[in-house]
Amino acid sequence: MAVTVLIVDDHPSFRASARTLLEAEGYEIVGEAENGISAVAAAEALRPDLVLLDVQLPDLDGFAVADQLRKLADPPLVVLTSSRDGADYGRCIGECGASGFVPKADLSGAAIAALLTA
Numbered sequence: 834m835a836v837t838v839l840i841v842d843d844h845p846s847f848r849a850s851a852r853t854l855l856e857a858e859g860y861e862i863v864g865e866a867e868n869g870i871s872a873v874a875a876a877e878a879l880r881p882d883l884v885l886l887d888v889q890l891p892d893l894d895g896f897a898v899a900d901q902l903r904k905l906a907d908p909p910l911v912v913l914t915s916s917r918d919g920a921d922y923g924r925c926i927g928e929c930g931a932s933g934f935v936p937k938a939d940l941s942g943a944a945i946a947a948l949l950t951a
Contacts, residue, residue: 835861836949839879839909841872841898842887851885851940858942869893873901881909883945886931888915888922896922896929903930912945 866872888895899911911931919934933948
């Protein structure tokens with residue numbers, strides 16, 4: 834059974850690219866969201882296994898969204914992504930409850946799988 838994924842990013846072009854890439858690698862994309870508030874609502878409604886979550890969103894940052902998601906009854910795994918390097922965010926990645934971080938330039942199904950099995 835495929836891992837279900839919610840893609841959260843404020844750039845439609847990145848959401849489309851991520852969808853194409855992850856679907857080609859066997860992931861099932863169940864939804865997309867363009868900001869933090871809609872991401873939390875979509876995660877509650879769609880119950881994905883994984884949320885691919887941009888750090889920089891127009892309303893809430895990805896760390897705040899990840900923190901809200903981990904409080905859900907059956908929380909999804911969260912992988913943060915950004916065009917910036919993960920080192921720029923320091924401890925924030927681990928402290929928000931995310932499973933890890935993948936730079937947008939390095940996004941692949943294998944990179945996500947490595948975080949989920951680590």
